[in-house]
Each structure stands twice: as C-alpha cells, then as structure tokens.
Amino acid sequence: IIMTSDNGPHDEGGQNPQFFRNYGPFDGIKQDAWEGGFRVPTIVRWPGHVPAGSVNDHPSQFHDWMATLAAIGGVRAPFRSDGVSLLPTLLNKGTQPDGRLYMEYSAKMSQSKKTTPGYKDFLPSRRNAVRGDEQMVYIGKYKGVRTNIQSHADLFEIYDTVKDPAERHDLKDTPEGKKMQPIMHDKTLRMRRIYDYTHPERGSFAQRPYDEEPVPALRKEEMPGKLVPLTAQSAQGIRRKDGSMKRVLYLNVPETGKYTFFMKTPAEKNARAFVRLHDMHLLDADYHYKPGTEVSSSMGERTTENDPARTGLKPVPLEKGWHPFIIETEGFSGLPLFFWQKEGGEKREIPSQSFRVAG
Structure with a gap:
C-alpha cells in the first residue's frame, strides 16, 4: 500500500x-x-x-513508482517511463540510483x-x-x-x-x-522538451523564456573517451531478459540549429522503439504505435493535447557537437530508420557516419 x-x-x-x-x-x-x-x-x-x-x-518523483511497481511485478517499465526503481531504498538493499x-x-x-x-x-x-x-x-x-x-x-x-x-x-x-x-x-x-502541442481550445500556452536555447552538446570533460564508427557489431547494445535492446550511440550535430527528427521501425509485428536525446524524450514508436509507420519528434503526436493537423510546430534546438542518442527497441533486430530536417532545409536520412559508439 x-x-x-x-x-x-x-x-x-x-x-x-x-x-x-x-x-x-x-x-x-x-x-x-x-x-x-x-x-x-x-x-x-x-x-x-x-x-x-x-x-x-x-x-523521488511519481514516475519512479512506475519503475518500482514494474520491478516488483517482474516486468520491464515502459520505454517512455522516466523513473528508476526505488526497491534499493524500500528494501534497504543495494545502491539507489539517482532519478530524474x-x-x-x-x-x-x-x-x-x-x-x-x-x-x-x-x-x-x-x-x-x-x-x-x-x-x-x-x-x-x-x-x-x-x-x-x-x-x-x-x-x-x-x-x-x-x-x-x-x-x-x-x-x-x-x-x-x-x-x-x-x-x-x-x-x-x-x-525538458519544448511544449509544441496545439489545441483548438487551449492553444499553445506554455512558452518558456529558454525555449530557444540550444540543447548543449557534451562538454570535453563529459565525453565517454574514444568514439568509434558505428558498425553492425558495435551497434549490438545490451539485450535485456525480456528480449528488448538498449543502445547508447552518439550523434554528431554538424551545426547549431533547430532540428526535427523522424523514425520508422520495420513493419514487423510488435516492432517498437523509443529514443532519448540526453535525458529528453525525442522519438516514441512505442505508445499507440503501428509498426512500419513514421513518427516525428513532436511531443503532441497521438495525445489528447494536440490538434492532429498541427503538430511538430517546434523543432528541437541543438548545439553543434556530440549528443547521447539512447535507443531502446523490441520485436526486431538492427536499428530503426532515422531522418532529420534542419529548419529551412530538406528532410534527409541521418547518415550512419553521423553516429559513433564508445570504444
């Protein structure tokens, strides 16, 4: 209780x-x-x-209870969950990881x-x-x-x-x-993520003074050491007991600007994926997702808060440099397809050479 x-x-x-x-x-x-x-x-x-x-x-915060109850039940918390299990604290066993x-x-x-x-x-x-x-x-x-x-x-x-x-x-x-x-x-x-929902009645009402600030790239002292090119072998990641995979890649943003991201999984049954950039939610091909379809980095997609005809109005401002790109997948091997579009430019597939892994 x-x-x-x-x-x-x-x-x-x-x-x-x-x-x-x-x-x-x-x-x-x-x-x-x-x-x-x-x-x-x-x-x-x-x-x-x-x-x-x-x-x-x-x-702790409420999202930690999702992770905690999932751990008690012996299941994985949803990819979208930001929480960490509080079992080490509750049971006084092990080390309690810091939460968000x-x-x-x-x-x-x-x-x-x-x-x-x-x-x-x-x-x-x-x-x-x-x-x-x-x-x-x-x-x-x-x-x-x-x-x-x-x-x-x-x-x-x-x-x-x-x-x-x-x-x-x-x-x-x-x-x-x-x-x-x-x-x-x-x-x-x-x-954080920029609030880019629009709603026929509530509108876009949550602009912040720091919305236009580019998300900082990793500082020199934060880099994981040597970064090596992405290959089929280096992109293996960590496989969990439930069969899902977690991969930590590093994305090289070529120039400071505002970017919209897109992702598509294979059209295989139960093929799902979720991506964080640093600690922020970036791409959700898990919640109410149909495998093989494309999702964007809009926070409004498939929610009750948005006008379906007007989502993705605010791209993510990013600083030039390396950014952690954490991918969680289940139901398929390999990586999803990734695309990006810099504001004012064309939508393009993110080239594999833009990704690295820690060597």
Missing part, C-alpha cells in the same frame, strides 16, 4: 494551509517551486519487505495565483514574490531553483536540502554553488 500526494497544500476553494501549517517547515504551497510546493510524505506498507517504522529521505527530478511551471497565465502567499512563516523575500516561470532540478544532493525566470542566463539558487531542507542558505556564491551552476543550466535543457 502506497500513500502519497502530487504536490504541497493549496489555498483553493477556501482552503487555508496556515490552519494546520501543513506546508511543514518549508516555504511555498502548490504552484511554488520551493519545497513546500511539492515535497510531500510517502507512506509505504509492505509487511515482510519494508521494515515497520523505517524512514528514508531519498528524493525536474519540474517547471508557469504561473503567468493564472489570474489569482501569480505570487507566493505572504505567510509569516515564509522568508520575507518569498512572501508575495512573483512566481512567473519556475524551474526546479535536483542533481545529487543539490537542488537548483529559479522563479520569475527572464532568460536562461538567470542564476539558480542552490540548496543542500539534506542539511538545509527549509532552503535558508543559498549556496550560489560559494565554490560548490559556482561549480554546480553551469551543470544545472545544461542539465535542465537536456531534460
């Missing part, structure tokens, strides 16, 4: 979070990027597995929720502060947070939420904070 919640307390419909002070020792409520806005308790009861009364402060902990939210469109409440429990600088575009990312023990973002150059406030869960001591001007700043700037662009 798992009991948790999706966000912190809210003040809607006459609710008063101050009555029980149910934002705890944190600042913020629902729609805030501070810990009070989204840090919630999780209670797990699993007799014979989770020791009664045990406590763990390892951070990221959030962005825009309060610009809200007529009544544009500012953080002015509760006396909150830091004076956060009382009635403009929320605007907000962003949060965890990397290791550090949390980066930005509010009322004006551009991608805006600095993150950086907190060690293990030692400082109430976020009272901003580390951005310390040596460790300065070291984390560029890492967080790169990481957020490599995790």
Whole structure:
C-alpha cells in the first residue's frame, strides 16, 4: 500500500494551509517551486519487505513508482517511463540510483495565483514574490531553483536540502554553488522538451523564456573517451531478459540549429522503439504505435493535447557537437530508420557516419 500526494497544500476553494501549517517547515504551497510546493510524505506498507517504522529521505518523483511497481511485478517499465526503481531504498538493499527530478511551471497565465502567499512563516523575500516561470532540478544532493525566470542566463539558487531542507542558505556564491551552476543550466535543457502541442481550445500556452536555447552538446570533460564508427557489431547494445535492446550511440550535430527528427521501425509485428536525446524524450514508436509507420519528434503526436493537423510546430534546438542518442527497441533486430530536417532545409536520412559508439 502506497500513500502519497502530487504536490504541497493549496489555498483553493477556501482552503487555508496556515490552519494546520501543513506546508511543514518549508516555504511555498502548490504552484511554488520551493519545497513546500511539492515535497510531500510517502507512506509505504509492505509487511515482510519494508521494515515497520523505517524512514528514508531519498528524493523521488511519481514516475519512479512506475519503475518500482514494474520491478516488483517482474516486468520491464515502459520505454517512455522516466523513473528508476526505488526497491534499493524500500528494501534497504543495494545502491539507489539517482532519478530524474525536474519540474517547471508557469504561473503567468493564472489570474489569482501569480505570487507566493505572504505567510509569516515564509522568508520575507518569498512572501508575495512573483512566481512567473519556475524551474526546479535536483542533481545529487543539490537542488537548483529559479522563479520569475527572464532568460536562461538567470542564476539558480542552490540548496543542500539534506542539511538545509527549509532552503535558508543559498549556496550560489560559494565554490560548490559556482561549480554546480553551469551543470544545472545544461542539465535542465537536456531534460525538458519544448511544449509544441496545439489545441483548438487551449492553444499553445506554455512558452518558456529558454525555449530557444540550444540543447548543449557534451562538454570535453563529459565525453565517454574514444568514439568509434558505428558498425553492425558495435551497434549490438545490451539485450535485456525480456528480449528488448538498449543502445547508447552518439550523434554528431554538424551545426547549431533547430532540428526535427523522424523514425520508422520495420513493419514487423510488435516492432517498437523509443529514443532519448540526453535525458529528453525525442522519438516514441512505442505508445499507440503501428509498426512500419513514421513518427516525428513532436511531443503532441497521438495525445489528447494536440490538434492532429498541427503538430511538430517546434523543432528541437541543438548545439553543434556530440549528443547521447539512447535507443531502446523490441520485436526486431538492427536499428530503426532515422531522418532529420534542419529548419529551412530538406528532410534527409541521418547518415550512419553521423553516429559513433564508445570504444
């Protein structure tokens, strides 16, 4: 039995979070990027597995429960899942891998929720502060947070939420904070996808100040060492027990620009594939997919959020250089067909020489 919640307390419909002070020792409520806005308790009861009364402060997000429940059930989580299994934490066995902990939210469109409440429990600088575009990312023990973002150059406030869960001591001007700043700037662009859905009623409403920033290529210190040409042998990848394959390739983007990607699997029964670029979803030939058909890198395809006649309006901005290209496949051997189209150019098959593998 798992009991948790999706966000912190809210003040809607006459609710008063101050009555029980149910934002705890944190600042913020629902729609805030501070810990009070989204840090919630999780209670797990699993007799014979989770020791009664045990406590763990390892951070996670809802998508980790998909991976966790799949692991408990002995099946693979869907390719699209961003989560990591929490079994090492629950069972206190093994090493818990870091998950993808990221959030962005825009309060610009809200007529009544544009500012953080002015509760006396909150830091004076956060009382009635403009929320605007907000962003949060965890990397290791550090949390980066930005509010009322004006551009991608805006600095993150950086907190060690293990030692400082109430976020009272901003580390951005310390040596460790300065070291984390560029890492967080790169990481957020490599995790998120531009919202390119259009909807007959809701429209395209989630533009962010950093949408036009190119996704950073790997820095020199991030490169995996020697890269060797892609061959049938070097593209073998890792085969899982369920027969699916995972391959980590590296794509050489020849020049900085905006790219739309396309993918098609063989027309074999159950032939499916999924691609991430860095940590972002890039191509989904798994969810509601008919083998042998082509998909694009639009996040709106086959969802209820889009106008079917108007998807893929926003390509992915990429920086020149090498980018991890992680391919997961099942139901066929070999690689899918890949195409790309630079904005203003022609759609072309991605040549095999544009890919490398770690040697």
